[in-house]
Amino acid sequence: EDQVTQSPEALRLQEGESSSLNCSYTVSGLRGLFWYRQDPGKGPEFLFTLYSAGEEKEKERLKATLTKKESFLHITAPKPEDSATYLCAVQVYGQNFVFGPGTRLSVLP
Amino acid sequence: GAGVSQSPSNKVTEKGKDVELRCDPISGHTALYWYRQRLGQGLEFLIYFQGNSAPDKSGLPSDRFSAERTGESVSTLTIQRTQQEDSAVYLCASSLVQGQETQYFGPGTRLLVL
Numbered sequence: 624e625d626q627v628t629q630s631p632e633a634l635r636l637q638e639g640e641s642s643s644l645n646c647s648y649t650v651s652g653l654r655g656l657f658w659y660r661q662d663p664g665k666g667p668e669f670l671f672t673l674y675s676a677g678e679e680k681e682k683e684r685l686k687a688t689l690t691k692k693e694s695f696l697h698i699t700a701p702k703p704e705d706s707a708t709y710l711c712a713v714q715v716y717g718q719n720f721v722f723g724p725g726t727r728l729s730v731l732p
Numbered sequence: 733g734a735g736v737s738q739s740p741s742n743k744v745t746e747k748g749k750d751v752e753l754r755c756d757p758i759s760g761h762t763a764l765y766w767y768r769q770r771l772g773q774g775l776e777f778l779i780y781f782q783g784n785s786a787p788d789k790s791g792l793p794s795d796r797f798s799a800e801r802t803g804e805s806v807s808t809l810t811i812q813r814t815q816q817e818d819s820a821v822y823l824c825a826s827s828l829v830q831g832q833e834t835q836y837f838g839p840g841t842r843l844l845v846l
Binding site for chain 1: 736765772773776777834835836837839
């Protein structure tokens with residue numbers, strides 16, 4: 624069964640304290656791995672897509688990386704506005720998207 | 733419109749009643765997805781449409797759930813004889829074509845079944 628897990632479940636950081644979020648997956652055939660940001664009361668907002676091991680993408684303070692078993696979302700010098708739930712999803716060939724439970728990030732000023 | 737819209741934004745209903753949730757995708761987007769998100773949990777895939785056909789209905793939890801789409805436009809998700817476990821946020825997303833990387837999500841409909 625295709626499965627996506629995320630850790631930690633929740634993370635509290637001080638402003639400027641860099642860290643990483645993990646997304647681990649067990650799928651039959653990966654078509655793509657997606658990162659989304661979700662603010663309370665809103666729908667998820669697309670951040671990145673990664674397709675192959677070794678690929679990296681960056682956007683402002685965020686960088687996503689991919690290996691054959693997991694992906695990391697690195698947050699460098701976070702600000703309070705980075706507080707949100709970060710969702711990871713995988714798309715499997717011939718299937719739709721399987722989402723992880725998310726990591727709730729709080730960045731304290 | 734500028735983005736995906738959903739209505740109503742909130743719905744409170746009594747157990748056993750039917751509800752209808754509406755999604756307006758981004759104009760020109762051929763693929764449309766419905767997800768369910770229970771409190772504190774990730775997204776659970778329900779169904780997707782390519783045009784007005786639904787190749788994959790495997791995520792629908794029971795036969796009380798159904799969905800339809802008119803052409804490449806509005807979709808409705810209907811839940812019959814609602815149960816308390818149906819309480820959740822129902823999210824709709826659209827993309828230019830099925831499987832295209834960027835799914836654009838609506839704000840969701842928050843359903844509470846009393």
